[in-house]
Amino acid sequence: MRLGKTAVVLGGSAAGLCTAGALAPHFDEVLVLERDELPAEAEHRRGVPQSKHPHFLLNSGRRAIGELFPGFEDDLIAAGGLHLMPSMDAAYLDGEGWSARKRGTMTMIYSSRILIERVLRDKVRGLENVVIREGVSVTGLTTRAGGTPDGEVTGVGFSTSTGVEHVDADFVVDAMGRGSSVGAWLAAAGWPEPEVRTLDAKVTYTSRWYDLPSPSERPPSWWWHHLVIMPTPDKGEHPAEHEFLVNFFPIEGNRVIACMGSWGIEMPRTTDAFVESARRVRTPLFADAMDRCAPTSEVHLTRSTGNKWRRYDLLRTPPKGLVSIGDSICAFNPFYAQGISSAAGSALLLREHLARADRIDAKFSARFLPAQRKLLSVPWSLAMARDGGYACAVGSEKLPEWRRRVVAALSSPAFSLIVGAAREDAVVDEHFAKVFNLDESLGAMLRNRRVLAGLVRYRVRAALGKHRVPFGFDPQAEPPATDYSPDAAITAPAAVR
Known part of the structure; x- marks a missing residue:
């Protein structure tokens, strides 16, 4: 109508x-x-400075765009987007070490922001009654x-x-x-x-683009496409870079975006400082991977993150x-x-x-x-739930100090509990994927009796040292390539836990 x-x-x-x-x-x-004057191809423009950083297209977004523009996902993949399963295709360093590789319920399409927008522009330009004035x-x-x-x-x-x-x-x-x-x-x-409700946790992140080596030139240990390094849980003395959230993020055209970010910590602004900081993150794999790639950009830094x-x-x-x-x-x-x-x-x-x-x-x-x-x-x-725990956070939603301390003390262990349970419990994994992809609220997940039972079961088994899926592999070593899926034939050495 x-x-x-x-x-x-x-x-x-x-x-x-x-x-x-x-x-x-x-x-x-x-x-x-x-x-802006909109480019015909996938190019950066002044009005979208954040396009120089990694962008995840969550499953809820994929479905919504697909309903608005049928064929969008196929077009994005045809243009170079990568359809991957993070639990199998990403090396994930959380807690004290690498997580095990296993099949999960979630898939994602990896691409640059500029490619997402180019495919969207092509779709919009195909609508007869839409006019774009640039x-x-x-x-x-x-x-x-x-x-x-x-x-x-x-x-x-x-x-x-x-x-x-x-x-x-x-x-x-x-x-x-x-x-x-x-x-x-x-x-x-x-x-x-x-x-206007606000909360600014003083997040700053910095990125640099690289060309990957050709598949034939990559080390045999590079089974992974995506590298994720979470902030350390260690409360003792350590380099500031151990507090960084790090991504080595694959995009179209055999390229990656190397990105480091933090809450309330000064981030590197120059290429030399970027490389030096990369060598101090929690695993040598990040800097080693960068060394094998060819940089194609300067360092891009963003502070507008509240x-x-x-x-x-x-x-x-x-x-x-x-x-x-x-x-x-x-x-x-x-x-x-x-x-x-x-x-x-x-x-x-x-x-x-x-x-x-x-x-x-x-x-x-x-x-x-x-x-x-x-x-x-x-x-x-x-x-x-995450930003409210940081002492550096400011804004109308800033928590009273006692509540902030409670959130700060509980959020990281609670996240680790959910991630750990998701490794071993298919129902927890399913609901955690829904929360991550904005298909379910965190509150709804934590009110689900089956999810709660899975969290309790995992916590009890962990206290007894009875893990179904190993984790905590040495962050100084290569992440294990073994498929630890429940139905996979596992012949790898035991994990550190």
């Missing part, structure tokens, strides 16, 4: 592109306004009766290289990202500014004809890889609500905003 003549999307990044796909069936024309800057909104029950957004103003233009709109979607000015424009028009939720859902009279998608409403610590998937989920949710609507009115906002709040609360609670 058509709900109007023109819908306007502010921003042409991943969130805006997904939104264009959601709007296309319901409006005569969808106009996407983008500040090189334009949105300057404001036109509104009527701002702040009253009848208040609505009626259009968008923007500037181009030739002057200022205006377009009347039946519906507007803000996908302008963390720096969106929409809240300020609404306040100037008479609406109260939305409450969690920020603009609570438009709490406004007594939210503006009709306007919603926000992606980082413009809820931005997460990028370490948790929730951004694109959350944006795609919101866009799919919007399409579902538009399909049930007969007009864009106050009732539409009253239905959509609570549903979006419920969707966003899942990734938000996960980010709060």
